[in-house]
Amino acid sequence: MASLINRRQFTIEWGHCDPAGMVFNSRFFEFFDWGTWTLFELALGVKPSALAETFGIVGLPLVDSGARFIAPARFGDVVEMTSQVSEFRRSSFDVEHKLSVRGVLAVEGRETRVWAVRDPADASKMKAQPIPPEVTARFVAQ
């Protein structure tokens, strides 16, 4: 079954770039983050800011992330980004992000996130929780 793909197009801004004239690496992790929020919005029909309350979670904390930088993205470049869940596990999942410029893959990103609730034993902590099947079902491309 194909996985739902979230597509976002945006333009590289002056403030994203470093003295080499290329996007500074940390910015890509901002792009990945937003890619995941909007993927969940697309799949679940819930605004990112309402996600936690709607599903009784504290959020989707990131436990692992990574990126491969294949080609530079520069000021004014139009980026096509796709984001999709590559794997759902019991209480965690992986999201893959691909950013292309002029049809060429520039950056590949990867995030592992957890479906997390407040720990009933300690409200200052989070605790992984099984992802409801009605959630994962929504990430299958129609």
Place this chain on the structure above:
Amino acid sequence: MASLINRRQFTIEWGHCDPAGMVFNSRFFEFFDWGTWTLFELALGVKPSALAETFGIVGLPLVDSGARFIAPARFGDVVEMTSQVSEFRRSSFDVEHKLSVRGVLAVEGRETRVWAVRDPADASKMKAQPIPPEVTARFVAQ
């Protein structure tokens, strides 16, 4: 004569916000910067990344900026931003930015920028230059 207005709509991202749940102040100065670049693109029909080369300038360095924070903008809020030149002087100009959320003015920004060329006496420095009248003429709303 009315001044050309650049309009941009965007959504407040998780990473824009601080522990108070509101946009961290420095982010607004990123928004202002991009508002100015795209205002110049709208007025002059030149991509931001081609502006310097097209007009033989080194850029539009910022010499003064400011903001009034009137109402908070929060995660998921849709921001309507307008940017326009409020005054052109011989070699500098002021840009006004207004950001509204749900029809209510949230932030007012102000930038003073210089039309700058490389200093012929010292290539490591910049020098203000009169703004060509054919440039300023393009900022009048049709």
Place this chain on the structure above:
Amino acid sequence: MASLINRRQFTIEWGHCDPAGMVFNSRFFEFFDWGTWTLFELALGVKPSALAETFGIVGLPLVDSGARFIAPARFGDVVEMTSQVSEFRRSSFDVEHKLSVRGVLAVEGRETRVWAVRDPADASKMKAQPIPPEVTARFVAQ
């Protein structure tokens, strides 16, 4: 009476700088913010993260800010920053920040902040509150 001065020294990082090789303007507003938090720590002997709870406030929300950019700061430059309250009013105050590189003033910043508590009539809102005299007294240089 002279005003207490908070001094901070730091080095401009690669990721602070834009394609012109100079600090991107929004970064200075991050520096100002931290300058104010650490000025309050110096004056009141309270860690920034404990300030709100110690004084029963929700924070020191920023209502106005501005900067003059006089000389560029570049990658590797060592910045000397001073921060001090220039005026206390009933429930708001102004902070002045000066950043120098190699003894030359590079940037002047200005923030207006409010001593704010949670609005008893609406917990989602903040409300200005008179600044306690025992707080303002601590900002006089000994």
Place this chain on the structure above:
Amino acid sequence: MASLINRRQFTIEWGHCDPAGMVFNSRFFEFFDWGTWTLFELALGVKPSALAETFGIVGLPLVDSGARFIAPARFGDVVEMTSQVSEFRRSSFDVEHKLSVRGVLAVEGRETRVWAVRDPADASKMKAQPIPPEVTARFVAQ
């Protein structure tokens, strides 16, 4: 042979943190970047801003990076960060970053970077180059 370790201590700022009150993930990649620059300064005795010119390179472009987020870092937390080269290859190398808060490992980062020169065939491109043995020799802890 043990690898030279660069140690840096810094405090988590308000502007580093997101609405969950924890450091927003992209900030850690800023910290890693600076950790690598200052590790090279420690090893080679050359200021980061002079590194490219001193060694005839265009920089140390990042080709791969990643992080494991083990425990949160919050506003006001004092972070102890270590950075060291875990492996030198012919023209690339890996840097490991470990960030601890109150003695507990909070984040592990990993960067793969290239020793890159301007491509003689195309000045707009970069090209990997063998890392000089006198460079790698300096990363052995004394």
